Amino acid sequence: MKRYSCIVVILLVICSCNLFAQQHMQTEIIGNAESVNKQNNVLIIKTKDAEARMWVYSPTIIRVSISKEHSADSSFAVIQQPGDNLDYQETADEITIHTSALTLKINKSPLRFSFYTADGKVLSEDDPRYGTNWQGTRVVNYRKLYKDEKFIGLGEKTGNLNRRGSSYVNWNTDAPNHGPTSDPLYETFPFFVGLHNGLSYGLFFDNTHKSYFDFGASTDDQMSWFGADAGDMNYYFFGAQSVAQIIEDYTWLTGRMEMPPLWSLGYQQCRWSYMSAEEVLGVAEKLREDRIPADVMYCDIDYMDHYKIFTWNKETFPDPKAMIDKLKSMNFHLVTIVDPGIKIEPGYKQYDEGVAKGYFATYPDGEKYIGSVWPGRCHFPDFTSKDVRDWWGASFTALTEPGVEGFWNDMNEPAAWGQDIPWMVKFGKYYMPEIRNVYGMQMAEATFLGTKKILGNKRPFVLTRAAYSGTQRYSAVWTGDNSAYDAHMLLGQRMVNSLGITGMSLVGVDIGGFSGNPTPELMVRWNSLGVYTPMFRNHAALGTSYREPWRWGKENEDIIRKDIEERYKLLPYIYSSYYQSHQTGLPVSRTLAINYTQEDSIYSERFQNQFLFGDAILVAPVESTKFYEDVYLPKGEWYRLSSGEKYEGGREVHVPAPLTDLPVFVKAGGIITMQNLIQSTNEKGDGVLKINVWYGSIPNTFVYYEDDGSSYDYQQGTYYKRKISFDPANNEITLSAVEGSFISKYNKIELVLHGFKDHIKTFEVNGEHVKLWPNTENGTDYSTFVNDSKEIKIYY
Numbered sequence: 108m109k110r111y112s113c114i115v116v117i118l119l120v121i122c123s124c125n126l127f128a129q130q131h132m133q134t135e136i137i138g139n140a141e142s143v144n145k146q147n148n149v150l151i152i153k154t155k156d157a158e159a160r161m162w163v164y165s166p167t168i169i170r171v172s173i174s175k176e177h178s179a180d181s182s183f184a185v186i187q188q189p190g191d192n193l194d195y196q197e198t199a200d201e202i203t204i205h206t207s208a209l210t211l212k213i214n215k216s217p218l219r220f221s222f223y224t225a226d227g228k229v230l231s232e233d234d235p236r237y238g239t240n241w242q243g244t245r246v247v248n249y250r251k252l253y254k255d256e257k258f259i260g261l262g263e264k265t266g267n268l269n270r271r272g273s274s275y276v277n278w279n280t281d282a283p284n285h286g287p288t289s290d291p292l293y294e295t296f297p298f299f300v301g302l303h304n305g306l307s308y309g310l311f312f313d314n315t316h317k318s319y320f321d322f323g324a325s326t327d328d329q330m331s332w333f334g335a336d337a338g339d340m341n342y343y344f345f346g347a348q349s350v351a352q353i354i355e356d357y358t359w360l361t362g363r364m365e366m367p368p369l370w371s372l373g374y375q376q377c378r379w380s381y382m383s384a385e386e387v388l389g390v391a392e393k394l395r396e397d398r399i400p401a402d403v404m405y406c407d408i409d410y411m412d413h414y415k416i417f418t419w420n421k422e423t424f425p426d427p428k429a430m431i432d433k434l435k436s437m438n439f440h441l442v443t444i445v446d447p448g449i450k451i452e453p454g455y456k457q458y459d460e461g462v463a464k465g466y467f468a469t470y471p472d473g474e475k476y477i478g479s480v481w482p483g484r485c486h487f488p489d490f491t492s493k494d495v496r497d498w499w500g501a502s503f504t505a506l507t508e509p510g511v512e513g514f515w516n517d518m519n520e521p522a523a524w525g526q527d528i529p530w531m532v533k534f535g536k537y538y539m540p541e542i543r544n545v546y547g548m549q550m551a552e553a554t555f556l557g558t559k560k561i562l563g564n565k566r567p568f569v570l571t572r573a574a575y576s577g578t579q580r581y582s583a584v585w586t587g588d589n590s591a592y593d594a595h596m597l598l599g600q601r602m603v604n605s606l607g608i609t610g611m612s613l614v615g616v617d618i619g620g621f622s623g624n625p626t627p628e629l630m631v632r633w634n635s636l637g638v639y640t641p642m643f644r645n646h647a648a649l650g651t652s653y654r655e656p657w658r659w660g661k662e663n664e665d666i667i668r669k670d671i672e673e674r675y676k677l678l679p680y681i682y683s684s685y686y687q688s689h690q691t692g693l694p695v696s697r698t699l700a701i702n703y704t705q706e707d708s709i710y711s712e713r714f715q716n717q718f719l720f721g722d723a724i725l726v727a728p729v730e731s732t733k734f735y736e737d738v739y740l741p742k743g744e745w746y747r748l749s750s751g752e753k754y755e756g757g758r759e760v761h762v763p764a765p766l767t768d769l770p771v772f773v774k775a776g777g778i779i780t781m782q783n784l785i786q787s788t789n790e791k792g793d794g795v796l797k798i799n800v801w802y803g804s805i806p807n808t809f810v811y812y813e814d815d816g817s818s819y820d821y822q823q824g825t826y827y828k829r830k831i832s833f834d835p836a837n838n839e840i841t842l843s844a845v846e847g848s849f850i851s852k853y854n855k856i857e858l859v860l861h862g863f864k865d866h867i868k869t870f871e872v873n874g875e876h877v878k879l880w881p882n883t884e885n886g887t888d889y890s891t892f893v894n895d896s897k898e899i900k901i902y903y
């Protein structure tokens with residue numbers, strides 16, 4: 108009884124304190140410009156209580172940072188510096204910053220910011236009444252909302268492609284049972300693209316605190332707003348006039364992915380958990396035996412000794428090196444999981460070292476924070492410190508020495524049972540609320556840079572669950588614990604497409620659904636979609652039914668095999684698409700909003716899951732219970748990949764969608780490089796590169812890219828790159844001279860022409876008549892010639 112009354116008293120005190128705080132939590136408005144001055148490349152405007160700073164990063168990127176204190180100015184996401192020039196004009200009422208592409212008009216009283224194109228069209232403006240202000244430590248920006256305005260982006264978020272009328276919170280969270288509307292999830296990407304009046308702009312709110320985005324959901328559709336619990340109103344405004352260019356600018360600012368190891372693009376087999384070396388090897392052997400192409404096996408948490416990171420269970424995995432050698436001899440690579448929590452156990456290396464060096468998160472008085480996760484009671488490394496990251500990175504020798512090449516970072520929201528690490532816990536100089544959203548990214552950075560160093564000239568593969576803007580520099584992501592039902596499969600696809608807008612190209616979902624048990628139909632359908640998912644991984648939770656391809660009966664296994672085979676045939680195209688991500692930031696899976704921004708139908712709930720896979724392929728996801736589907740084909744002409752059937756776009760079509768044939772289309776003029784079947788990316792294959800071109804009336808180009816798929820030599824020019832151009836007006840297909848010093852593994856080229864029949868008059872390769880063969884099976888025409896590195900001109 109005494110104890111209870113004590114609690115009641117404490118509660119009363121807390122409540123009244125809260126009331127008191129609320130009464131005194133005023134809305135502070137930003138006020139008027141009182142002074143304006145330029146210091147080098149930054150324009151500084153002071154109001155009574157705040158200060159706004161502006162920098163020009165490029166003609167299409169202007170940064171605005173409004174603060175009451177402007178202490179340290181650092182970013183986890185941004186890797187660029189502002190330009191060294193800034194032009195502005197000042198009148199009695201207004202200050203104007205101009206670039207060749209963008210105008211920022213700043214109203215002085217009250218201080219408001221509005222962005223225009225260079226020719227004066229409104230892109231986006233502060234709400235004239237409220238603009239930026241504070242409520243306590245919370246900083247908020249209210250913006251005008253235009254009648255026709257749509258919003259896309261925010262990365263891994265549930266809900267619709269068009270985020271108008273929805274609101275979201277960024278607070279990295281372990282969300283094991285999330286559904287199609289849950290929020291927040293594991294990752295934070297505070298970047299969105301606004302679209303209205305045929306115009307586009309992007310906005311990146313670089314603030315790591317818990318943040319909020321409301322696209323008219325809670326304002327009677329009068330304003331949109333975003334803000335954070337604390338920190339500065341610090342945003343980058345992007346004014347490029349295409350979604351693709353905005354993505355290019357955003358990834359210029361926050362970085363792009365390196366070339367991934369080719370093996371990571373093959374089929375990946377995972378499960379929580381394959382419990383022993385025997386089981387891992389058994390699954391790998393069965394994949395080979397059944398001739399299911401595959402490249403990757405995983406070890407989930409049970410390979411460890413009592414879940415202690417950087418250890419192996421001596422009973423179930425007695426000789427990791429022997430196991431991995433065996434896997435390698437079968438052309439498999441191994442990925443192992445690591446969690447951040449370090450078990451409290453004197454004598455355990457990482458625990459002893461971490462304690463000795465003070466590498467763990469603490470309470471304000473220096474006492475080490477303890478949270479419980481899989482290993483039991485744990486401490487958590489402070490990944491915001493470079494020393495800690497280096498230490499963590501170097502610890503991977505325990506995994507790399509026996510031969511692990513892929514590193515899966517889980518539970519890094521960070522998750523601990525109870526899911527609410529107290530706010531007063533400190534990571535170096537940061538309190539929990541400021542660091543939570545970047546913790547996973549910092550762990551991924553440590554893992555990537557550490558393993559890269561250990562592996563020498565070999566590319567590591569890193570996969571992380573939690574992330575923040577910029578994570579594409581270090582790691583792939585997956586969408587966490589999804590569930591085995593159709594709506595979740597479709598949600599996953601939207602999240603993959605949305606992550607692409609925010610710079611994450613190498614993205615996967617658990618094919619088959621992590622929680623629950625898929626029906627055979629769902630498994631088959633989801634696997635067929637997995638072919639066109641940037642990272643293709645089959646994974647399942649502890650206690651669920653087994654998901655491997657042979658678990659579904661012979662007939663279904665045959666469909667699954669055929670689909671995985673298609674993935675392997677497409678790898679020369681997929682790998683080139685990753686080169687595009689590496690070069691420009693454009694993702695491999697692209698919401699149609701990137702290329703067909705102005706076609707309204709693509710935002711409808713019926714078609715919003717569709718996407719382009721690379722430049723030329725359009726995929727329409729279909730539930731496992733439907734065998735016909737309505738598909739919206741954007742303007743232009745399209746061919747069904749499986750049948751060659753031609754469709755006029757700019758309209759919806761009703762097409763068959765049996766489990767054996769997901770609706771996949773190729774754009775007229777599309778160029779797709781393929782290879783003949785291999786069982787793993789380690790296999791050399793038959794040396795034939797198939798260049799497929801689908802006839803169309805509009806010229807097109809494709810950059811074909813190849814390198815050794817595993818080293819960093821490409822950064823020194825050891826790659827093979829050529830531009831393939833299709834020019835229907837001149838009846839020409841040209842392969843430019845090869846750039847780079849890499850020798851292609853394909854010594855022959857097979858050119859496959861789809862739908863060209865009526866347009867072929869002759870067939871010449873570099874001026875010489877060459878035989879063109881009709882393929883009666885699929886109606887294409889093909890010809891084979893030597894893969895010469897000089898320019899190759901084909902005339903038909």
Ligand code: MIG
Binds near residue numbers: 408518572647
């Ligand atoms: O508390 O390592 O999302 O992919 O299989 C669950 C076990 C921990 C969550 C991951 C999931 C993984 C599982 N992990």
